[in-house]
Amino acid sequence: MSIIIDHTAHTFTLHTAHTTYQMKVDELGVLLHTYYGPRTDGGDLSQLIYHFDRGFSGNPYGKGKTEKGYSLDVLPQEYSCFGAGDYRITALRVRQADGSRACDLRFADAAVSRGKYALPGLPAVHTDAPDAETLTITLRDPATGLEVVLLYGVLPELDVITRAAVITNGGTAPVVLEKAASLSLDWQYDTFDWVTFHGRHTMERNFQRMPLQHGVQSIGSVRGTSSHHYNPFAILCDPAATETSGLCYGVSFVYSGEFLMEAEKDQIGQTRLVCGIHPDDFAWPLEPGESFTTPETVLTCSGEGFGLLSRHLHTLTREHICRGPWVHKRRPVLLNNWEGTYFGFAGDKLVAMAKQAADLGVELFVLDDGWFGKRDDDNSGLGDWFPNEKKLGCSLGELARRIRQTGLAFGLWFEPEAVSEDSDLYRAHPDWAVQIPGRRPNLSRNQLVLDLSRTEVQDYLIERLCALTQEAGLTYIKWDMNRSICDKYSAALDAAHQGQFSHKFLLGLYRVLETLHQRFPDLLIEGCSGGGGRFDLGMLYYTPQIWCSDNSDAVARLDIQYGTSFGYPCSAMGAHVSAVPNHQTGRVTPLETRACVAMAGTFGYELDPDKLTETDKSEIRAQIARFHQYYDLLQYGDYYRLRAPVTGCSVWEVAAPDGSEALVTAVYKTVEANAGLVRVQIQGLTPDARYTVTLLQHEGTDQPHPEFLRPVTLTGRELALAGMVVPPARRDYQAWQLHITRC
Incomplete structure (x- = not known):
């Protein structure tokens, strides 16, 4: 006992x-x-x-x-x-x-x-x-x-x-x-x-x-x-x-x-x-x-x-x-349209993106904000969870059917906890918004928060989310929450019970998520709150992955994913390859580096395929194939932080629990003239077994000095004590991956 x-x-x-x-x-x-x-x-x-x-x-x-x-x-x-x-x-x-x-x-x-x-x-x-x-x-x-x-x-x-x-x-x-x-x-x-x-x-x-x-x-x-x-x-x-x-x-x-x-x-x-x-x-x-x-x-x-x-x-x-089939089921490589189109899309554009994504090997198309109500910017429409058929050019069910004809599954973005003042829902139920009587509410992103402490609000969201999931045959939902809550007050609580509001709000949120979980057990839900604003074990109970940050810049993600890894696994970190110059930082990083960093998470893309070169497309096909090849290792392997990003070269390792193989990823922040070599000590291997270390050569990237192209064979104990050398960078933000296999 x-x-x-x-x-x-x-x-x-x-x-x-x-x-x-x-x-x-x-x-x-x-x-x-x-x-x-x-x-x-x-x-x-x-x-x-x-x-x-x-x-x-x-x-x-x-x-x-x-x-x-x-x-x-x-x-x-x-x-x-x-x-x-x-x-x-x-x-x-x-x-x-x-x-x-x-x-x-x-x-x-x-x-x-x-x-x-x-x-x-x-x-x-x-x-x-x-x-x-x-x-x-x-x-x-x-x-x-x-x-x-x-x-x-x-x-x-x-x-x-x-x-x-x-x-x-x-x-x-x-x-x-x-x-x-x-x-x-x-x-x-x-x-x-x-x-x-x-x-x-x-x-x-x-x-x-x-x-x-x-x-x-x-x-x-x-x-x-x-x-x-x-x-x-x-x-x-x-x-x-x-x-x-x-x-x-x-x-x-x-x-x-x-x-x-x-x-x-x-x-x-x-x-x-x-x-x-x-x-x-x-x-x-x-x-x-x-x-x-x-x-x-x-x-x-x-x-x-x-x-x-x-x-x-x-x-x-x-x-x-985490619960449900997605704990062990291979999650799809997705394309999210947000950074590719923002609000500026129509149904035909979305279908064209899906066709190109399917040709690249993507498996899931996710339609982000702007598909519902009067929603062409962030000033209106939240709460009106009814498809904008004029903008889409068809019903949501028809759009989903057209997306699936390309060979991709279909997913949708929601922000269920929010409401716009300019919305039919707010006009019908202003008391459903969180605000204090007699005070002008604090606005954030021009929106208010729905009072999820109220059962009728929860019931409205359950009805709408379930109906849309059924209508569109959704296999994925991105659940967003884009503001902090203040002006805390519920019209359904008397003065003696207002101190219950914040906790009852969470209980209401959990009830809605649990209902979705029960009614659609195969639905993959990705949590999000302006990226990583609600990255915790509570949300992971309902959403087995969470968008790690709204910052998709690969170099910034090194620090974000490093810190996140102390408490949370790679399989929980939503991570995408986005376009350059990056929309948050303006930084230009190699496509290969963006992929190596995103592979330390759930992996997907957030860009417009129409803007890719043929070389880019060839690289992406190879990246998706590599992610599939090493999926179990990347998502379920034992994770080791070998060098922190602050060192200038961030290095991490995932090792098979049985010690049969490992994958080491290194990303340099900047290149230095006549730089010293980076040595790392490999963990998680069988001490007496012999291993071969092979540099994975990535399409479209600069190759290292020829000395680093020859395989190296050492024991697990030697790799743990003496370590191995990571190839030096030839340009800023260069990334390498090394595969270690038992002989």
């Missing part, structure tokens, strides 16, 4: 293949956190908790007269509460009926069950693994009857532990939850670096590492989405940790809305991490007997650096977050 309850020592120990997580109930019923890290023998590690009087750290009444060193303010706790003597950041803050905010949870019960828990209405890790287990611990506030059930899911082979909580008002008076985090986790003795992933629209998830200082450091979002600006994923690590060594803890929030992740180094150097829904927009009333379920948080621990941590999360995401 992976979960062990020792009734004598009052400990709860969770073992995975390589890690241990332990808690203990002390003599006052406080649930202490004793350990999380590399696997131990399971002994009672509360022996390492010492009580000293810290001064101005008060003592619970039951201890204050006899043991002044015992204080909630310094004890490592499993689920910390505000107002009862712990002055650090806390997981739970409750406003009682009398206006007080104190809560003091004590142990009540515990149970173990086979399988991993689910969270109704919320995305969560799923598994049918026979060794998965759930630990349920019930805590209760004796003074008020408030009850918190802590849920722990254990996936032993992946070294993953999940956390969530169900909070129930077991008292006789109403209460209001003002903060209800999913996770609180304490470390007593470790010194950490704090790794987060910041960004902005078109430059998301930049790697940032700094020492964790005394005080509170935090990342979060109050934008209605997880945001471009801070991803809901962070790492605490040993200051000496690297890609291949050092202790690392990864924390990922399975939620697509407003979040707060806080890390505090307290007065005596202890570290606390709290993760959950952002409390600024949150106030959840609970009548007696009512419950609230928090979203899930995923924890994983690696004793072998960032690389192993990432591979744990990649496997978890592919196999136990």
Whole structure:
């Protein structure tokens, strides 16, 4: 068993293949956190908790007269509460009926069950693994009857532990939850670096590492989405940790809305991490007997650096977050018309693009914005999800039929959560828009947000999306969301319940997506929010891939995809080859380089085939054939970051899980005169096996010095220790791919 309850020592120990997580109930019923890290023998590690009087750290009444060193303010706790003597950041803050905010949870019960828990209405890790287990611990506030059930899911082979909580008002008076985090986790003795992933629209998830200082450091979002600006994923690590060594803890929030992740180094150097829904927009009333379920948080621990941590999360995401046939089914190479035409298209132009795309080997044509309502720019039409037959020159069903006659499947772009003021939907239902009565709303992209906390709004979207999917025989949907949410107010909620809006909005979004998932199980949905503004495990539960960024420039994507790879697999990253000069940066990069970078994602094209030269077309045919040839390796291989983009030459590797082969991609940012050679150490191979390293020669690209054209044969151990040399660049932005095969 992976979960062990020792009734004598009052400990709860969770073992995975390589890690241990332990808690203990002390003599006052406080649930202490004793350990999380590399696997131990399971002994009672509360022996390492010492009580000293810290001064101005008060003592619970039951201890204050006899043991002044015992204080909630310094004890490592499993689920910390505000107002009862712990002055650090806390997981739970409750406003009682009398206006007080104190809560003091004590142990009540515990149970173990086979399988991993689910969270109704919320995305969560799923598994049918026979060794998965759930630990349920019930805590209760004796003074008020408030009850918190802590849920722990254990996936032993992946070294993953999940956390969530169900909070129930077991008292006789109403209460209001003002903060209800999913996770609180304490470390007593470790010194950490704090790794987060910041960004902005078109430059998301930049790697940032700094020492964790005394005080509170935090990342979060109050934008209605997880945001471009801070991803809901962070790492605490040993200051000496690297890609291949050092202790690392990864924390990922399975939620697509407003979040707060806080890390505090307290007065005596202890570290606390709290993760959950952002409390600024949150106030959840609970009548007696009512419950609230928090979203899930995923924890994983690696004793072998960032690389192993990432591979744990990649496997978890592919196999136990994403669902449906597209988890393992080969996804089609697509052509999206957006950067090829923007709003300026007609049906005949789209069919002509599809014909040319089919000739190149593309398998799916995606019609982006502008096909519906009065929608020739971004000032009108959102919400009116009815095809503009005048613009298309035919019905949507007829256009889909014409596209399919070219040999391509057909997909559509939607932005279901938005509404234009200039739309029939807004004119009919102005109360469906998120805006505060008596205030002029803040506009972004000249649009408002639909109130998805309302069932009737959800029902409208379900009806329209399902009808269009059926009419056009869609196999793919791109689901976009192009603004942050403010002016938060729902006409369907009274004043006492407005603090529920942001979370209810997400629950409504999840209901619409889940309905599509159930009614059209073979439909591939790609998430998008101005690119990577909602790139999180919550969305990946419904959409197995997400458009990584609206910035399609290959050089910019090196940094974006590098940062994203720490928490998410290549198979989740929407990535396309676009035209040059690039529409976001104006940069001109070789077609081959654009393809190499896009192959580190789901792979597709976003351009007008009519503007390609015959040489371009020949290269694209070869690129698509190569992507098909190495598809399993690129999408499901073990991923290794060999050199960061900041080095000037970004190098990454995907290796077959059985060690039979690997593909190494290197992209230079700039060429240097008389440059030194770039050496990388190859990982994931069988040490004693012999391998041949072959440079893949790409059509239409400059060839390297002849010395690099000869195959090299070395053992896996030699490639790991001595490494191999990447051919130098002959021009800016040059890319190489090297295939390593077992002899």
